[in-house]
Amino acid sequence: MQRVQPQDFERVLSSMCTKPHPAARDAAERFLATNPGDPGTYETIAELERKAVEMLGTITGLPSAEGYVTSGGTEANIQAVRIARNRAATDQPNVVAPESAHFSFNKAADLLNVELRTAPTDADHRADMAAVKELVDDDTVAVVGVAGSTEYGRVDPIPAMADLAADHDAICHVDAAWGGFVLPFTDHRWHFGHADVDTLTIDPHKMGQAAVPAGGLVTHSTELLDELAVDTPYLESKSQATLTGTRSGAGVASAVAAMEELWPVGYREQYHESMENAEWLAEELAARGHDVVAPDLPIVAADMTSPVTEDLRQRGWRISKTGAGEMRIVCMPHVTKSMLRSFVADLDWY
Ligand SMILES: *Cc1c(COP(=O)(O)O)cnc(C)c1O
Numbered sequence: 001m002q003r004v005q006p007q008d009f010e011r012v013l014s015s016m017c018t019k020p021h022p023a024a025r026d027a028a029e030r031f032l033a034t035n036p037g038d039p040g041t042y043e044t045i046a047e048l049e050r051k052a053v054e055m056l057g058t059i060t061g062l063p064s065a066e067g068y069v070t071s072g073g074t075e076a077n078i079q080a081v082r083i084a085r086n087r088a089a090t091d092q093p094n095v096v097a098p099e100s101a102h103f104s105f106n107k108a109a110d111l112l113n114v115e116l117r118t119a120p121t122d123a124d125h126r127a128d129m130a131a132v133k134e135l136v137d138d139d140t141v142a143v144v145g146v147a148g149s150t151e152y153g154r155v156d157p158i159p160a161m162a163d164l165a166a167d168h169d170a171i172c173h174v175d176a177a178w179g180g181f182v183l184p185f186t187d188h189r190w191h192f193g194h195a196d197v198d199t200l201t202i203d204p205h206k207m208g209q210a211a212v213p214a215g216g217l218v219t220h221s222t223e224l225l226d227e228l229a230v231d232t233p234y235l236e237s238k239s240q241a242t243l244t245g246t247r248s249g250a251g252v253a254s255a256v257a258a259m260e261e262l263w264p265v266g267y268r269e270q271y272h273e274s275m276e277n278a279e280w281l282a283e284e285l286a287a288r289g290h291d292v293v294a295p296d297l298p299i300v301a302a303d304m305t306s307p308v309t310e311d312l313r314q315r316g317w318r319i320s321k322t323g324a325g326e327m328r329i330v331c332m333p334h335v336t337k338s339m340l341r342s343f344v345a346d347l348d349w350y
Contacts (some may be wrong), residue, residue, distance in 0.1 A: 009334040013343065014320035017149070018332040020107055020211040020254060022264075027257035034249030036069070040236025045249040048256050052204075053258045054246075056216045059184055060200055061103060061193025066225045068242055069204075069252045070215035075243050076106040076201035079217050080173040081108040084142035086170070086227040096135045097144035098127035098156060102175060105144065114141070125293070127156040133164060140170045146181015147190035151322040153297035155179065155188045162195040171198035171224070172242035177215065181207035182297055185271040186262065192220060192292060199224065204255035206220030207270070207334060208269060214251035242286070250294035254264050270333050274298035278331040285345050291326075297324065308350055315346055 009019055020028065026030045031045055033295035039046030049069055057065025085093045092117040097105055101118065109116035127145060136143065144167035149188075158174055165172035175198035176183060176190060180202030183190050191197060199219045204210035219225055228241040262270070278295040282302075286292045291303035304327040312319055322328050 002328065003156055004036050011316045011343075012318045012332075013329045013339075014318045015332060016206045016330055017212060018206075018209060018334045021209040021258045021261055023261045024254035024258040029250070031249035031253035035246050035249040035255075037240070037242060038235050038237065038247050040083070042249065044172065047250055051220065051290075052216070052252055052255045052259070054203075055182075055256065056202055056218050057192075058189070059180065059259075059263065060202060060218055062095055062218060062220055065218050066220070066222050067188070067216060067218040069247075069255055070207065070217050070242070071203050071251070072215035072249065073102065073175065073203045073211040073246055074107065074215075075173060076109060076177065076203075076215050076217035077104040077141040077173075078108040079243055080171075080201065081105065081112055081114055081142060081197040083219070083224050083227045084171045084173065085112055085114055087224070088141040088169075090139045090141065092133075092139045093141040093345065094138075094139050095134055095142045095144060096140055098132070098146060098260075099178050100125060100127070100146055100149040100151065101144055101330065102146070102177065104149050112145070121154075125152040125154045129157055129160050131166075132161065135209070136170070138168070140165075142173050143168075143215065144173045145190075147174050147176040147183055148297050150178065151299075151328060152293055152301055153179070153295060153299035155190055155296070155309060158190050158197065159195040162197055164331065166196050172196060173198065174200045177201045177203040178206045178323045179297055180216075181209075181267050182271045182274070183249045185268050192218075204258060205209045205251065205345050206256055207267075207332070208255065209243060209270075210258040211250060211254040213227035213248055214255040215258075216255070271298075274331040277335060279328075280337065281329060281331070281340050281344070284340075288347070295327065298333070300329045301326040303327075308347070311350060312346060313344075317343060317346070335338060
């Protein structure tokens with residue numbers, strides 16, 4: 001085969017993934033051929049996975065964390081809904097989430113035969129608690145809060161959602177797939193240490209700067225994780241809680257390498273840099289008369305006419321839109337100030 005090179009990140013403003021940290025890339029290459037799905041056989045990577053979960057617990061306020069490294073936020077969210085459904089007694093389960101919840105919850109609902117009820121968000125794009133309360137009933141198995149929403153980077157009122165879930169004997173699941181590695185440096189209340197959270201999604205392959213595939217599902221109890229376990233008669237280990245069977249050791253090893261390298265100092269620096277870039281861009285866009293959704297975490301959304309967005313795409317910029325049609329820019333670690341300067345310069349050309 002011709003030696004095809006992947007595209008670079010030079011003009012990518014739409015992705016929630018980024019260039020892996022060099023240590024993460026190196027670890028991923030070393031562990032390419034390992035399969036943590038068979039921990040009895042691949043003991044070294046199984047040990048690294050325990051380490052990864054422990055570190056994810058540290059980041060999310062959980063001293064003795066249970067969980068595993070998933071293929072991404074989608075799998076973690078599906079598995080959280082599966083835990084909620086399996087532990088509940090009802091045969092008409094529903095999950096209540098804000099309309100800002102990631103589309104992986106639609107997949108989960110479809111796969112698991114669970115009704116997904118979505119509540120409107122408030123003027124600042126966060127779950128409207130009155131609306132959430134309205135939707136919760138005796139058949140609710142999980143209340144989902146988003147900590148760092150995909151479109152606007154908003155954080156739902158997690159403590160109130162956790163209380164509501166507990167009142168109905170439902171689990172509280174937090175989706176911090178993207179936000180998990182920036183939220184520790186903010187005042188938000190979003191994790192196990194702040195509220196009665198039961199399960200949480202946090203992806204090393206997004207802001208965590210690990211190689212794809214590295215997502216994370218974290219929970220406080222083996223009992224919850226055991227809701228997922230199936231017997232595995234012909235493996236060296238006896239049961240498996242993951243959704244996929246054979247999995248990539250590369251993701252696991254690179255997640256550990258990235259976290260060892262960057263937690264907490266490197267991630268903190270990255271957060272401040274990304275946030276400063278997001279604020280700078282928001283100001284530049286506002287100064288040009290665009291309606292900007294002020295960034296809370298490093299995502300900027302702004303009302304731009306579609307032709308401009310299309311023209312920019314023609315010039316090689318990878319930008320995406322929110323459901324409401326705003327231009328959306330994710331200030332990931334590879335997005336530098338100079339990149340944003342040349343983006344704004346291109347914008348001025350129109
Ligand atoms: C990216 C994202 C997901 C999905 O994660 P994948 O790794 O793409 O499967 C879920 N929830 C949120 C909030 C996300 O940003």
